[in-house]
Amino acid sequence: MTDILRSEWTKIRSVRSTVWTLAAAAILLIGIGALINAAQKGSVDEPVTAATAIQLSLVGNMFASLAMATLGALVISSEYRTGGIRTSLMAVPKRLRLLTGKIVVFTATALVVSAVASAVSILLGLLIAQPPSVDPGAVAGAALGSALYLTACGLFGLGLGVLIRHTPGAIVSAIALMLVLPQLMYQLPGQWGRTVADYFTTNAGMMIVLPVRGDSALGPWSGFGVYLVWIAVTVAAGAVLLQRRDA
Amino acid sequence: MTAIRATNLSKRYGGTLAVADLSFDVEPGQVTGFLGPNGAGKSTTMRMILGLDRPSGGSVLVGGRPYAELRHPLRKVGALLDAKAVHGGRSARNHLLAIAQSNGIPSSRVGEVLETVGLREVAGRRVGGFSLGMSQRLGIAAALLGDPEILLFDEPVNGLDPDGILWIRTFMRQLAAEGRTVFVSSHLMSEMAQTADHLIVIGKGRLIADTSVAEFIGRSSQGYVRIRSPRLAEVADLVKVGELHPDHLRVTAMSTLEIGTLTARAGIPLEELTFVRPSLEAAYMELTKDSLEFSS
Ligand SMILES: Nc1ncnc2c1ncn2[C@@H]1O[C@H](COP(=O)(O)OP(=O)(O)O)[C@@H](O)[C@H]1O
């Protein structure tokens, strides 16, 4: 397995799209957070609390998550686009091992980059907002939550990439499942509709970063857990098809 | 030991039967040509050998085992399927490094195979900018990484210039001379005649011939006599067994001497009297004619 991990690390670090998507994720997260914090600071007279500053500094997650999902999808869909998947499967004919290698390397890469970007975004937000007091534990917790969320979004993209095998198709599905449909779900009527919306992909997942709606049925960790189930199902479906389909 | 053994191998894609009940062995120490017209099922067969496509029926073993069960497959089998199927953004070195690492092949091999195929100078360049010839060499470098006993090449000379073709041909001969198994596909008989020792010919997914090249050439040695004359109709009357074409007469049942004697007696002048040995290409066309006639 270490052979496969080394190989996948060489692959992911040696293409420009990795740098581009990770940079896009970091810039979106940090840039949007800084802008909103600056705007907030300028528009209210009373001091901004640390909790508000941290929340505002992570609003960019919504868009950064798409950049992450794009990279996740590319990890596999770019191999289908180029035909490189055949070379990969010739080298590692046990397909689930290849997929596992990709998942592990991507997760590690995404986790490190999103943890750093989230921490920078929060610290920059706090610098701009200048709240009267800051709880270091809250900062660390928020950075961790944001990093986990972004990484999970990347894995969602990877799962869609395995399933769909086509980069634009995977990215469009990611936008639909992570951005568009979650908002539409709130239009569903009644209590039942509200529950569906609360459990729907990023509506659940975002609970670990900042609640989309204050009155969600899910807490930070239970929400994230629900999101991981969505991702696990997607990846598992992709894995089954990867095993069955001709390459 | 038999390197590759296909047993009743079949592959169906929806309504298309790409490979039908194909059985053959590929032996080490020689170049085995895998010959057939476009669409005959050569690439499909190679993908099944490599575990990429799942057979609809039958099986194929590499070194006695299904490909997917080889522990470090690239140390046993090297293959070039489609030279352009690489991520264009990666350098040649990183492309090969990732492949080597996946099979626990020391990274020093990357430099060695780049040297072997003559790409050392461009090792750091993005492969997206490579010409077809360079991509082909890169693909061969990848196939050689694990120093495998068995090599598969799918139409390796397609689109190459004469230098490149000669290089690949020589290279395949050398690999076979080292005792390796070389299984190479082509849709051109002329190509195979110059490279292969043994031929497996398929058409429409079915086995047409499994023979040594020498035998194949021997089998196709029947030729015909071509006659041109200003009085061609009279010659045709005279020899009786000819096949009249607009500008010449074709005779298979008589020798040039017999025809020449006849026409000389009759006093008919000849422009040409030649024995035409059919090319291997023609013999191959003849052989695969049936499998082409019904296609498309
Ligand atoms: N993935 C596929 N899906 C559907 N049909 C295919 C596929 N691959 C090959 N075929 C069909 O199978 C037949 C054999 O193709 P192929 O193996 O590429 O032939 P060759 O390599 O000898 O030219 C062709 O009719 C081709 O159209």
Ligand SMILES: [Mg+2]
């Ligand atoms: Mg082909």
